[in-house]
Amino acid sequence: MNLSKRLRTLSDTGDIIREEILSPEGIQEAIAVMARDIAYRCAGDNVAFIGIYTRGVTFARRVAAELKTQGLDYPVGTLDISLYRDDFDNRGSELPRLESSDVPFALDGARVIIFDEVIFTGRTVRAALDGLMDYGRPAKIELAVLIDRGHREIPIQPDYVGKKIGTTRDQYVKVRFHEDDEREGVFIVKKRAGQPHHPA
Amino acid sequence: MGERTRLFKNGRIASADSSDFREADVLVDADGLITAIGSGLATPEGSEVIDCTGCLLVPGMFDVHVHAREPGHEHKETLATCSAAALHGGVTGVVLMPDTSPPVDSGNLVKSAMDLVSEVSAIPMYQSGCLTKGREGNEMAGFSGMASRGVPMLTDADRTVACPDLMRRCMEYACDFDLLVTSHTDTPALSKAGVVNEGRVSYRFGLPGIPAISQELAIDRDIHVAQHTGARLHLQQLSSARGLESVRRAKGAGTRVTCEVSPQHLVLTELDIRDYNTHFKFNPPLRSVQDTEALVAGLIDGSIDLIASDHAPHTEFEKSSDFGSAPFGATGLETSVLVLHDRFIRTGVFGWDLLIQRYSDAPRKLIGLEPVVIAEGCAAEFFVFDPAAETAITREYLRTKSPVSPFLGETLAGKMRGTVLGMAWHGEE
Amino acid sequence: MSELKPRKDLLDIESLDLEEIEYVLENAVPFKQLFQRSVKKVPTLRGKTVLNLFYEPSTRTSSSFEVAANRMSADVTNFTISSSSVVKGESLLDTIETLQAMRSDYIVIRHQAAGVPGIVAKHTGASVINAGDGYHAHPTQALLDAMTIREVYPEYKGRKVVIVGDILHSRVARSTSTLLHKLGIEVAVLGPGSLVPGGRHDFMTRLRSWDEVFDWGPDAVYLLRVQMERQEGQFFPSIAEYHKMYGMNSQRLVRMRELGAYLMHPGPVNRGVEITDEAMRYERSLISTQVENGIAVRMAVLHWLKPETDKD
Numbered sequence: 057m058n059l060s061k062r063l064r065t066l067s068d069t070g071d072i073i074r075e076e077i078l079s080p081e082g083i084q085e086a087i088a089v090m091a092r093d094i095a096y097r098c099a100g101d102n103v104a105f106i107g108i109y110t111r112g113v114t115f116a117r118r119v120a121a122e123l124k125t126q127g128l129d130y131p132v133g134t135l136d137i138s139l140y141r142d143d144f145d146n147r148g149s150e151l152p153r154l155e156s157s158d159v160p161f162a163l164d165g166a167r168v169i170i171f172d173e174v175i176f177t178g179r180t181v182r183a184a185l186d187g188l189m190d191y192g193r194p195a196k197i198e199l200a201v202l203i204d205r206g207h208r209e210i211p212i213q214p215d216y217v218g219k220k221i222g223t224t225r226d227q228y229v230k231v232r233f234h235e236d237d238e239r240e241g242v243f244i245v246k247k248r249a250g251q252p253h254h255p256a
Numbered sequence: 257m258g259e260r261t262r263l264f265k266n267g268r269i270a271s272a273d274s275s276d277f278r279e280a281d282v283l284v285d286a287d288g289l290i291t292a293i294g295s296g297l298a299t300p301e302g303s304e305v306i307d308c309t310g311c312l313l314v315p316g317m318f319d320v321h322v323h324a325r326e327p328g329h330e331h332k333e334t335l336a337t338c339s340a341a342a343l344h345g346g347v348t349g350v351v352l353m354p355d356t357s358p359p360v361d362s363g364n365l366v367k368s369a370m371d372l373v374s375e376v377s378a379i380p381m382y383q384s385g386c387l388t389k390g391r392e393g394n395e396m397a398g399f400s401g402m403a404s405r406g407v408p409m410l411t412d413a414d415r416t417v418a419c420p421d422l423m424r425r426c427m428e429y430a431c432d433f434d435l436l437v438t439s440h441t442d443t444p445a446l447s448k449a450g451v452v453n454e455g456r457v458s459y460r461f462g463l464p465g466i467p468a469i470s471q472e473l474a475i476d477r478d479i480h481v482a483q484h485t486g487a488r489l490h491l492q493q494l495s496s497a498r499g500l501e502s503v504r505r506a507k508g509a510g511t512r513v514t515c516e517v518s519p520q521h522l523v524l525t526e527l528d529i530r531d532y533n534t535h536f537k538f539n540p541p542l543r544s545v546q547d548t549e550a551l552v553a554g555l556i557d558g559s560i561d562l563i564a565s566d567h568a569p570h571t572e573f574e575k576s577s578d579f580g581s582a583p584f585g586a587t588g589l590e591t592s593v594l595v596l597h598d599r600f601i602r603t604g605v606f607g608w609d610l611l612i613q614r615y616s617d618a619p620r621k622l623i624g625l626e627p628v629v630i631a632e633g634c635a636a637e638f639f640v641f642d643p644a645a646e647t648a649i650t651r652e653y654l655r656t657k658s659p660v661s662p663f664l665g666e667t668l669a670g671k672m673r674g675t676v677l678g679m680a681w682h683g684e685e
Numbered sequence: 686m687s688e689l690k691p692r693k694d695l696l697d698i699e700s701l702d703l704e705e706i707e708y709v710l711e712n713a714v715p716f717k718q719l720f721q722r723s724v725k726k727v728p729t730l731r732g733k734t735v736l737n738l739f740y741e742p743s744t745r746t747s748s749s750f751e752v753a754a755n756r757m758s759a760d761v762t763n764f765t766i767s768s769s770s771v772v773k774g775e776s777l778l779d780t781i782e783t784l785q786a787m788r789s790d791y792i793v794i795r796h797q798a799a800g801v802p803g804i805v806a807k808h809t810g811a812s813v814i815n816a817g818d819g820y821h822a823h824p825t826q827a828l829l830d831a832m833t834i835r836e837v838y839p840e841y842k843g844r845k846v847v848i849v850g851d852i853l854h855s856r857v858a859r860s861t862s863t864l865l866h867k868l869g870i871e872v873a874v875l876g877p878g879s880l881v882p883g884g885r886h887d888f889m890t891r892l893r894s895w896d897e898v899f900d901w902g903p904d905a906v907y908l909l910r911v912q913m914e915r916q917e918g919q920f921f922p923s924i925a926e927y928h929k930m931y932g933m934n935s936q937r938l939v940r941m942r943e944l945g946a947y948l949m950h951p952g953p954v955n956r957g958v959e960i961t962d963e964a965m966r967y968e969r970s971l972i973s974t975q976v977e978n979g980i981a982v983r984m985a986v987l988h989w990l991k992p993e994t995d996k997d
Binding site: 139144147154155156187 | 689691714723726727
């Protein structure tokens with residue numbers, strides 16, 4: 057894995073890259089490992105994936121695609137958690153666009169794995185749990201993340217982790233997938249001044 | 257402010273006859289008489305010198321459509337505050353509308369009003385009388401009593417005599433006293449619910465509209481009845497082009513009809529009403545751009561005889577309700593000259609001579625008064641105006657008791673330095 | 686995240702940008718999807734207060750707002766003030782003082798005088814939503830109408846909608862026609878000459894008869910509720926004559942079917958006046974969809990507006 061320091065902007069937000077944590081190949085590797093892990097631990101269960109918008113959905117779909125090549129066809133639903141966040145009052149001058157949450161399967165009795173690309177404070181996952189449970193009552197809920205960057209503020213821990221990294225609170229970790237972004241990889245970036253930051 | 261000689265130095269004297277000004281000093285003696293006009297006048301001992309460099313001296317204006325609200329509505333305005341407002345606006349005489357409480361519909365009430373005026377007002381005020389008892393539009397008021405008290409005109413002020421037969425009888429009887437019949441031209445059945453000009457603006461605001469035909473029909477009716485009876489007729493507050501055309505035709509046929517327009521109807525249109533601002537709610541309403549342009553042209557060519565503000569104070573509280581409920585009208589005495597200067601004189605549309613003709617001479621002539629001139633041997637009655645300065649129209653600037661005006665918040669070109677009326681100088685110094 | 690600036694109040698359609706309109710209409714869709722869940726609520730406005738201030742009676746609109754606010758987990762208070770107990774003007778300012786003291790986050794107001802929601806909005810930091818003011822505006826109705834049309838016509842630009850009835854007195858006609866026009870939909874009106882004002886918007890083409898309407902080929906026909914008794918006078922002879930000339934009856938329904946046109950109505954419906962019983966069963970009626978969309982749109986509006994609660 058090449059961890060060379062380069063100064064180049066991430067063209068989507070103008071953020072400046074400080075360090076690359078995972079290359080595209082590294083991401084693929086992590087997904088493959090996680091898929092095997094899920095297949096093993098969930099063998100025989102009624103499994104469903106729920107991806108948290110936006111990149112959690114991509115992540116869930118990639119893992120599901122990987123599992124499909126092994127003959128396991130798990131459905132993927134999507135969840136927009138912005139209506140469940142705990143910081144509605146602090147939304148400032150941004151106006152969030154809502155996505156269509158889609159849970160096209162019965163949750164009762166299912167083993168649901170929630171997918172998000174990064175876990176940080178844990179608040180996003182808490183909101184996702186509230187949102188998910190308004191759709192039904194799964195038998196079991198687990199959490200899969202590509203990156204765990206520490207600094208939890210809520211007692212929530214992932215069950216499946218791609219890579220665990222140590223970060224400082226003021227750093228920004230960005231996961232980019234080519235389905236959603238211009239480039240692919242996991243980066244620690246320096247934010248342009250004035251950018252909003254929502255700790256995940 | 258009291259009795260002393262005053263020398264108005266280095267000013268330019270405006271008059272109705274000429275668009276040129278006469279550069280001269282004006283000396284006013286302690287009795288309020290203009291004793292000398294000339295250049296380089298010597299300053300008499302003990303006299304006050306008012307430096308009029310760059311300023312104009314303009315004969316005092318006369319406003320034939322003023323609501324002073326006393327007696328009965330003193331929370332809106334009193335004769336004293338009205339007088340102060342008038343002087344502040346360069347107006348040295350007014351005709352009072354009779355829509356007080358009680359309405360002035362008898363000789364006794366005219367006398368009480370005039371007595372009160374002489375006690376509290378610094379300017380001459382002429383009390384008009386109602387056409388009908390209580391302004392109800394049902395029975396004629398006592399014309400002979402009012403005539404003997406010298407009413408300048410008969411009018412039901414803001415109300416129309418809806419019954420054509422009654423209007424005809426009023427005009428016939430008024431002729432016996434050679435009394436001027438002044439009409440608020442409106443057709444109540446057409447305007448009853450309306451609060452704004454009927455058209456695109458009323459549609460956009462979702463407000464019931466007053467169609468222009470409401471005034472136009474009433475103008476035609478009153479003109480015809482006046483022609484039939486031979487009465488002298490004065491039409492208040494023209495607002496539409498077609499109404500003006502009717503007046504032109506009638507004048508062309510020799511009818512004794514005159515008409516007035518307000519500064520707001522010359523300067524504002526329905527498009528100026530933004531955000532349901534009730535300071536723009538007038539009766540008759542502000543109309544279209546075409547109407548306003550026609551009215552300006554009519555003022556210039558003389559089809560419109562005179563300017564009258566329809567000074568109609570209402571408290572800010574009353575004006576703060578929704579547009580539909582708020583009362584009609586705004587104050588005008590203090591803003592009329594400033595607005596007309598800002599919009600027309602400064603831009604060269606017309607000059608001070610026309611303004612003096614329309615807002616000083618013609619109104620006085622309407623009620624039989626001599627014009628006011630700035631000349632040796634005449635009583636001093638003029639205001640000093642600085643065309644180069646500016647006036648911010650704020651609540652604090654206005655001396656009326658009810659600072660309601662569509663021009664609030666605007667800065668107008670020109671500034672009133674003060675008004676001379678006889679011995680008194682109502683000015684900043 | 687969009688570049689839209691947040692807005693405190695929703696008073697009319699005229700002042701909205703196309704961007705804002707698209708934003709609300711698009712957000713309304715996920716809100717509508719919530720209705721299929723067993724838990725129809727989201728906790729977004731938990732702890733916030735919504736005050737329903739209705740000076741005119743309306744069970745339909747006020748309950749729609751109430752449901753929307755409840756589904757956002759807000760606390761709702763209903764104030765219905767009958768017109769007899771209100772002295773116009775004075776009471777309004779006094780009421781505003783009371784409202785300020787209550788520190789509501791949202792005030793939904795319906796009033797018979799145009800411009801009143803704007804006055805309230807100036808005097809309070811709460812987000813004011815106009816639920817109908819006199820003849821002037823009914824913005825949430827327009828939004829739900831647009832949402833409904835976009836559902837059945839995803840390619841909505843260039844589509845045609847005719848509004849039938851009392852155009853002069855209808856705030857629904859004003860707001861909905863303005864919004865449809867902003868979206869690029871062609872708007873026409875049908876109604877008696879005494880109720881189709883000359884000062885209407887230029888884009889509201891006047892059609893003179895049902896034949897002309899069907900020749901024009903509407904994609905949707907929007908019927909307005911008709912009210913015969915008016916304080917200002919008589920505008921139309923009778924209900925029977927209105928129904929004969931302008932009602933949606935079986936013959937006109939046949940033409941509707943041929944065109945595949947949809948039928949809309951803001952409710953409540955006057956059977957026998959604007960529409961027959963048979964027409965109420967028309968398979969392409971969107972009337973109940975409009976009601977459902979009304980809740981979704983009102984949720985999206987509550988989500989979008991931002992009170993300035995430090996202002997009071």
